[in-house]
Amino acid sequence: MADVFSKAKRSEVMSRIRSSGNRDTELVMVALMRAHGITGWRRGQRLPGRPDFVFRRERVCVFVDGCFWHGCPLHFRRPKSRRAFWDAKIARNKARDRRVARELRASGWRVLRVWEHALRKPGPLLARLRRAIGA
Numbered sequence: 001m002a003d004v005f006s007k008a009k010r011s012e013v014m015s016r017i018r019s020s021g022n023r024d025t026e027l028v029m030v031a032l033m034r035a036h037g038i039t040g041w042r043r044g045q046r047l048p049g050r051p052d053f054v055f056r057r058e059r060v061c062v063f064v065d066g067c068f069w070h071g072c073p074l075h076f077r078r079p080k081s082r083r084a085f086w087d088a089k090i091a092r093n094k095a096r097d098r099r100v101a102r103e104l105r106a107s108g109w110r111v112l113r114v115w116e117h118a119l120r121k122p123g124p125l126l127a128r129l130r131r132a133i134g135a
């Protein structure tokens, strides 16, 4: 396929595609929790790393990690162009994930990270979530 975008434009387009993918995964998670009667969560709480969902009373933070952005060992596929750039970017994201989790745990939060791919067969992740919030 001919490359119709300039390099800069292409990476802008890619990042837009991928970041909207992340919003979608959050909405899938919302739908799952609603469908399974899991309540008590909030979005948009001001905490380190801006967790996707926060159960304040149970002190549990939930992050839904996109397989691309967070370097899923099963599904991460490095774009063919600008490999060094993407490797560095994903490595930074993973390092930030670890730092944020440490910071939250240090102030008494439990941290649950959910892979985007786990949303497709959500039984195990819902069970983990229920255990974490004591439901």
Ligand SMILES: [Zn+2]
Pocket: 067, 072, 073, 074, 075, 076, 115, 116, 117
């Ligand atoms: Zn994955």
